[in-house]
Structure formats: C-alpha cells, structure tokens
Amino acid sequence: MTSITLNNVSLVYRLFEKLTLSAPGRRRSALGGNIAKSGTKQVVQALDGVSFELKAGDRLGLVGPNGAGKTTLLKVLYGIYQPSGGTISITGKVDALFNIHIGFRPEATGRRNIVLRGLISGWTAAEIEEKMEEIIDFSELGDFIDLPFKAYSQGMAARLAFAAATTLEPEILLMDEWIGAGDASFQEKAKRRMDELAEKAGIIVLASHDDALIRRVCTKKLTLRAGRVESLA
Numbered sequence: 001m002t003s004i005t006l007n008n009v010s011l012v013y014r015l016f017e018k019l020t021l022s023a024p025g026r027r028r029s030a031l032g033g034n035i036a037k038s039g040t041k042q043v044v045q046a047l048d049g050v051s052f053e054l055k056a057g058d059r060l061g062l063v064g065p066n067g068a069g070k071t072t073l074l075k076v077l078y079g080i081y082q083p084s085g086g087t088i089s090i091t092g093k094v095d096a097l098f099n100i101h102i103g104f105r106p107e108a109t110g111r112r113n114i115v116l117r118g119l120i121s122g123w124t125a126a127e128i129e130e131k132m133e134e135i136i137d138f139s140e141l142g143d144f145i146d147l148p149f150k151a152y153s154q155g156m157a158a159r160l161a162f163a164a165a166t167t168l169e170p171e172i173l174l175m176d177e178w179i180g181a182g183d184a185s186f187q188e189k190a191k192r193r194m195d196e197l198a199e200k201a202g203i204i205v206l207a208s209h210d211d212a213l214i215r216r217v218c219t220k221k222l223t224l225r226a227g228r229v230e231s232l233a
C-alpha cells in the first residue's frame with residue numbers, strides 16, 4: 001500500500017564559503033530557514049523536526065512563505081537529499097516534476113524526450129512505446145511533438161512533462177508549482193488527471209504559492225514556516 005511517513009526529519013545545508021554575518025542573530029523577516037554556525041562554517045537549517053503521514057489517495061498541498069522549506073522537503077522525499085536527522089519511510093514508486101528542464105534534453109524532440117524521461121523513471125522501452133500515443137494525445141502538442149524540446153514554450157514544456165509523468169502512472173507524484181505554466185484548459189485537464197491518480201491509490205504532493213490551485217487539487221494542506229510544520233489540516 002502506498003504511503004509516506006516522516007518522523008522528526010531535519011535537513012541542514014552546509015555552506016563551505018568562509019562567511020561573516022554582519023549582525024549575527026538579527027532576523028528581519030519570517031523568510032527562510034534558520035542560519036546557524038557549525039564549527040567555523042555557517043549552515044542553514046531548512047527543515048526542522050518535520051513529521052507527517054500520508055496514505056493512499058492523499059493529495060497534500062505544501063504552502064509557506066519563500067524559503068520555508070517546501071522545495072527542500074520535495075527533494076528529501078525524492079531522495080535527492082538524505083535527511084540530516086529523523087527518518088523517512090516511503091512505499092511506492094516515486095516520480096517528480098520539479099523543474100521542467102530537469103530530465104529533458106533541449107536538442108531532442110518531444111517524442112525522444114518522452115522515452116528518455118520514461119527510462120529515467122525506471123520504465124522499460126516497451127512500456128513507454130505502448131503509452132507513447134496516449135502521452136502525445138494528452139499533451140495536445142500535435143506536430144510539435146517532433147520538434148526539439150527547446151522550441152517549446154514554458155506551457156508546452158509543462159504539458160509534455162506532465163503528460164509523460166502521469167500517463168506512466170507513478171504511485172507517488174511530487175510537484176512544484178510550475179504546473180501553473182499550463183493554460184486554464186490544461187490545468188482543468190491536469191486536475192482531472194490528478195484526481196484519477198489519487199483514486200488509483202496514489203499520493204500527490206504539490207508545493208505552491210497559489211492557494212486556489214492547492215484548493216482545487218489537494219485534500220490536505222501542510223504549512224511550513226522556517227522549516228517547521230506550522231499546521232496540517
């Protein structure tokens with residue numbers, strides 16, 4: 001059964017430059033994690049004691065001010081960063097849509113990029129080929145599918161990435177708010193697709209500043225502030 005459990009997870013970024021803060025301890029705004037010192041180095045504590053549990057069918061919206069730790073949390077869930085403390089337990093095949101340009105080759109066609117993206121996500125060439133037409137249809141890119149990826153607009157790139165990732169049906173889908181790059185009709189379609197994924201017992205985690213998008217797509221909302229969970233509802 002698909003699930004995500006985080007227990008007291010923390011993540012510390014270490015800065016290797018030699019830095020001196022002009023006024024240590026001053027905090028002018030609620031932005032960002034906490035800056036601290038570890039030996040002679042500065043560190044930024046981006047996540048601090050984060051605990052929550054998600055089960056099959058949950059769609060979690062991650063919100064919070066700039067620097068609150070949303071992207072860091074997604075990267076920890078995807079396994080890009082190992083937590084500095086605490087434990088994570090994930091059951092299910094995870095795919096992520098963070099940055100449209102990650103995992104896509106600008107010179108390769110949309111079609112070729114679908115194959116590359118699928119292979120990176122652990123699908124076989126035969127599985128990808130079987131889903132190819134469905135992915136192209138969902139993206140509505142038409143003849144553009146045979147043009148290089150670099151010729152796509154932001155929204156077109158978002159359509160291709162979303163179509164590929166969701167047609168290949170990950171059990172857990174992690175997303176940043178770039179999905180907002182799609183136009184209104186695509187966003188409507190994307191929401192239906194996410195509903196279907198969640199109904200098939202998947203889990204979706206979406207980080208966004210767009211409250212309306214979170215309300216449309218998610219069933220739960222986790223607010224982060226300075227790396228800590230402020231609320232979960």
Ligand SMILES: Nc1ncnc2c1ncn2[C@@H]1O[C@H](COP(=O)(O)OP(=O)(O)OP(=O)(O)O)[C@@H](O)[C@H]1O
Nearest residue numbers: 013032033044046065066067068069070071072073
């Ligand atoms: N590579 C890095 N090195 C050092 N600190 C970092 C690094 N990446 C992020 N941080 C710090 O970690 C904290 C959390 O950043 P993160 O990008 O996770 O926030 P966010 O909630 O996604 O912000 P935004 O809404 O602005 O995208 C911030 O204080 C940021 O300064």
